[in-house]
Amino acid sequence: MTAVDDRPTTEVGKDRRRKEDQRLITGRTRWTDNIQLPGMLHLAMVRSPFAHAKILSIGTDEAKAAPGVHAVFTGADLADSQGVNINAWPITPDQVTPTHLPVPSERVAHTGEIVAVVVARSAALARDAAELVDVDYEELPAVLDLKEAMKDEVLAHPDAGTNKSAFWQLDSKAAGTGGDVEEAIAKARQDGIVIEREYRQQRLVPAFMEPRSTVVDPTGEQVVIWSATQVPHILRFAIAATMGIPESKVRVIAPDVGGGFGGKLQTTPEEFATIAIARKLGKPCKYTETRSETMVSAHHGRDQWQKMTLAAEKDGTVTALKVDLLADLGAYVAIVGGGVPVLGAWMFNSIYKFPAYQFNCQTVLTNKTWVDAYRGAGRPEATYAIERIMDELAAEVGVDPIAIREKNWITHDEFPFTTVAGMTYDSGNYEAATAKALELFGYDELRAEQKRRRESGDTVQLGLGVSTFTEMCGLAPSRVLGSLSYGAGGWESASIRMLATGTVEVVSGATPHGQGHETAWSQIVADRLGIPFENVEVLHGDTQIAPKGLDTYGSRSLVVGGEALVRAADKVIEKAKPIAAHLLEASVDDLEFEAGQFTVKGTDKGIGITDIALATFAAHNLPDGVEPSIDADATFDPVDFSFPHGTHLCAMEVDTETGQSTMRKYVCVDDIGTIINPLIVEGQIHGGLVQGIAQALWEGAEYDEQGTLVSGSFVDYTLPTAADTINYVSEHTVSPSTTNTLGTKGVGEAGTIASTPAVVNAIVDALRPMGIDDIQMPCTPERVWKAIRTAGAQQDKAPTADAQAHFGEGAPNQDPAAGTTDGAAQ
Amino acid sequence: MTRINVTVDGVSNADDVEPRMLLVHYLREVVGKVGTVVGCDTSNCGACTVHLDGRSVKSCNVLAVQADGHEVTTIEGLATNGELHPMQTAFHENHALQCGYCTPGMIMQAVDLLRENPDPTEEEIRVGLEGNLCRCTGYHNIVKAVAAAAGSMSSERSNA
Ligand code: FES
Ligand code: FES
Numbered sequence: 001m002t003a004v005d006d007r008p009t010t011e012v013g014k015d016r017r018r019k020e021d022q023r024l025i026t027g028r029t030r031w032t033d034n035i036q037l038p039g040m041l042h043l044a045m046v047r048s049p050f051a052h053a054k055i056l057s058i059g060t061d062e063a064k065a066a067p068g069v070h071a072v073f074t075g076a077d078l079a080d081s082q083g084v085n086i087n088a089w090p091i092t093p094d095q096v097t098p099t100h101l102p103v104p105s106e107r108v109a110h111t112g113e114i115v116a117v118v119v120a121r122s123a124a125l126a127r128d129a130a131e132l133v134d135v136d137y138e139e140l141p142a143v144l145d146l147k148e149a150m151k152d153e154v155l156a157h158p159d160a161g162t163n164k165s166a167f168w169q170l171d172s173k174a175a176g177t178g179g180d181v182e183e184a185i186a187k188a189r190q191d192g193i194v195i196e197r198e199y200r201q202q203r204l205v206p207a208f209m210e211p212r213s214t215v216v217d218p219t220g221e222q223v224v225i226w227s228a229t230q231v232p233h234i235l236r237f238a239i240a241a242t243m244g245i246p247e248s249k250v251r252v253i254a255p256d257v258g259g260g261f262g263g264k265l266q267t268t269p270e271e272f273a274t275i276a277i278a279r280k281l282g283k284p285c286k287y288t289e290t291r292s293e294t295m296v297s298a299h300h301g302r303d304q305w306q307k308m309t310l311a312a313e314k315d316g317t318v319t320a321l322k323v324d325l326l327a328d329l330g331a332y333v334a335i336v337g338g339g340v341p342v343l344g345a346w347m348f349n350s351i352y353k354f355p356a357y358q359f360n361c362q363t364v365l366t367n368k369t370w371v372d373a374y375r376g377a378g379r380p381e382a383t384y385a386i387e388r389i390m391d392e393l394a395a396e397v398g399v400d401p402i403a404i405r406e407k408n409w410i411t412h413d414e415f416p417f418t419t420v421a422g423m424t425y426d427s428g429n430y431e432a433a434t435a436k437a438l439e440l441f442g443y444d445e446l447r448a449e450q451k452r453r454r455e456s457g458d459t460v461q462l463g464l465g466v467s468t469f470t471e472m473c474g475l476a477p478s479r480v481l482g483s484l485s486y487g488a489g490g491w492e493s494a495s496i497r498m499l500a501t502g503t504v505e506v507v508s509g510a511t512p513h514g515q516g517h518e519t520a521w522s523q524i525v526a527d528r529l530g531i532p533f534e535n536v537e538v539l540h541g542d543t544q545i546a547p548k549g550l551d552t553y554g555s556r557s558l559v560v561g562g563e564a565l566v567r568a569a570d571k572v573i574e575k576a577k578p579i580a581a582h583l584l585e586a587s588v589d590d591l592e593f594e595a596g597q598f599t600v601k602g603t604d605k606g607i608g609i610t611d612i613a614l615a616t617f618a619a620h621n622l623p624d625g626v627e628p629s630i631d632a633d634a635t636f637d638p639v640d641f642s643f644p645h646g647t648h649l650c651a652m653e654v655d656t657e658t659g660q661s662t663m664r665k666y667v668c669v670d671d672i673g674t675i676i677n678p679l680i681v682e683g684q685i686h687g688g689l690v691q692g693i694a695q696a697l698w699e700g701a702e703y704d705e706q707g708t709l710v711s712g713s714f715v716d717y718t719l720p721t722a723a724d725t726i727n728y729v730s731e732h733t734v735s736p737s738t739t740n741t742l743g744t745k746g747v748g749e750a751g752t753i754a755s756t757p758a759v760v761n762a763i764v765d766a767l768r769p770m771g772i773d774d775i776q777m778p779c780t781p782e783r784v785w786k787a788i789r790t791a792g793a794q795q796d797k798a799p800t801a802d803a804q805a806h807f808g809e810g811a812p813n814q815d816p817a818a819g820t821t822d823g824a825a826q
Numbered sequence: 827m828t829r830i831n832v833t834v835d836g837v838s839n840a841d842d843v844e845p846r847m848l849l850v851h852y853l854r855e856v857v858g859k860v861g862t863v864v865g866c867d868t869s870n871c872g873a874c875t876v877h878l879d880g881r882s883v884k885s886c887n888v889l890a891v892q893a894d895g896h897e898v899t900t901i902e903g904l905a906t907n908g909e910l911h912p913m914q915t916a917f918h919e920n921h922a923l924q925c926g927y928c929t930p931g932m933i934m935q936a937v938d939l940l941r942e943n944p945d946p947t948e949e950e951i952r953v954g955l956e957g958n959l960c961r962c963t964g965y966h967n968i969v970k971a972v973a974a975a976a977g978s979m980s981s982e983r984s985n986a
Contacts, residue, residue: 017918017921021917021918021926022918024923025914025917025918025926025929025933026901026904026914027862027901028861029926031863031927033863033864034854034860124844124847124851208927208961209865209873209925209959209960210925210927211865258863259924259925259927290867291866291867292868515924679921682921682967683924683962683967686963686964686965687963690964691964713866713867713870714868714870715870721955721958722951722952722953722956722965722968722969725965727966727970751964
């Protein structure tokens, strides 16, 4: 019936060039800001210049009279229609969650909040008129520092009565997953080692390249919303839930989206205001932000103080880990803002066998831009702190950082392994990844060079940084999310439509913004159904085309959405089977399916699945009682998280005279299970690495005492360029996941999670002989230079005390010789 | 309003524009060349890079009136006779783009870089792209793509 099948049998693992590229390299793109609709009006936002202020009055007359202006709206004008920005993850039942109106009418709680919206014929006219809106504010005291906020002396939201939003704890003794952390620490104070450190996770700006943009067309039966978002399905839900529009009347489209990195998983004030205004005016409206607006109004990431207490035996065997986190939420609890630091709960213990563990997290409100997920979301923070302090333990014991890790990590024959935090890691091989990384890096030779440079007193010192990380991703098993009071599930959906002419439409609920889903999904389906890669069309990102989905974040698309695809494909095959048997006049039990063909065992009779699709479309000759469709849907809810891991090694050269540090070499060996497309994986790793490296070396959102974001543009917020970065050596080991059919693990965030501590460990390693054991991020030349100077002065004064200091009340880094620089004002 | 004549991707245009209008807004909003994008408001990102008389410029840093009487090439005009420019091919082959937002500017800048220096070292490529930000790729594959394009363009020249 069909010709010989000469198609490739394995697409999975092939470095397919991306289907997405053709449009993107020729400028045939569909960014939200490209959309022009007849009669469309443009919005400009009037934003608060103050971190905290009462709105006394808003004069709009002059703006309303300006050329081309159709309307000016204040919060009061939108009060009944603007909805509210939701928090989907209250981490405790009594979490303090200030109401977050898209356009507040009484009080602003951070610089950049919207107080009025101007609607005009063009964006330029709207912006001109926005200058004419006259807002009278009464400034209120603002709380900007995380530790200050804890004192509750100045309140970010006076009505709330406190800045403390929620306290969340995981204790291994209480949970029955391990021992008593205090007991273990007390014991180590007697006869072991206790290391106490406080690390700072500076605030970062996700800085996706495409500024956010929203177009709303209210003129049809449905309200159609195009938005530069990672989460069209979640946005539709939030609109329906808070704006009084039936969900069936809301269509959200995420067209081409220019990066997200978590920064676009928010449902935003700008989206809500644009929808409310378009509906009020009955006209299509567009709002596209300027980069300066992005910087101050799109959510930020990280921003924590991390107190770490690690207990170990004298030989370096770890016995307990206690973590006390202070996490800045900014002015409002964002959609998953409170939950992001809590994700660290299962990650601080990392790959090490701590018998006792406690994680305490206090979330805090301040008058700064809200904070939520940024690539890694909770796991980079945790990985940074544990990988930094493992180096400190190595230094204390006097062994190589690799040796201390080997002593304490889970060995490959111990998987599946249930950790002290209660997570079960399905598979992994830390020894193999590390061995491969050490070899690629030339670890021993570099150590020898380091020794030579130390001995010769070279002004440029060499430091080697290690990061043996794991992470949990693939968000997430719905039951686990439910037990954490998360407001939604973690499933993903896929549909496969077998078209009559032989091509296949794949509909995915995951919504990419650069990840290459169209290519990878095509590979998976091509293999599963035995059809050519080119014949698969992947559709996504429009709630009308892909009605069901939970979108893309937390490295979930492949491990959750990919598995949904596999299951839908398998259902297609199952549905096609009785039809194949009927057409081949054989019994279903005698059929085999391989490479797109059903064959009758022991004969040369066969029929291709695309022929069955055509036969089903015609429906002239189907078995009795069989529906004329072999299309299938599947919704997959993962049984567990995904646990990729890897070993990252970094060599930094630090000029001790200028404080300048330069990356010399970076090697990573990541184990992400089965690889679908090695090219796409490399891209994810490279991009992830640079974001993590940038946190270590360059980036930081800085505020002044007035609460103004001083790094509020690309002039001051120092994103790395091609000239700042190097080429990376990136390889893999493969321990297939046991929790999904393809054996895949998430990769989207791995590079970012792993690289930050590798870089800082390298810099500290270079300077450790000078008595330096910490440099606060970003490790700018100025900070490094100051640390060297301070350490030199300390060493001249007195030798480092032998006795280990402990956390006193409120005292930060206890080590007198620590080269920690200031940063409280961050 | 000022009258300007600008040839964009081979098509001549005559338009009245406000003197303050930026070239990038003229291209996107008047001529409809939305392949060229805006990534910042401080001339840092390079997403808006086009060629003005064959030399790369950040079109957010040039007024539309300054392009009067000149020729602009955007990413949409780079492929000729249905054939991709070798730089476009190299970006595709080397996976030098993810979300693709920086790509139009990156490609236009890279083409100009090779025009000035047909056989650049890795360092020269990196420095030559310093004015173009990419948040997705970590630059590794972009640098690789530009080097690959330099190779394929020089072999084209020697075959010609
Ligand atoms: S838009 Fe950023 S440089 Fe032109
Ligand atoms: S590919 Fe996304 S910014 Fe460069």
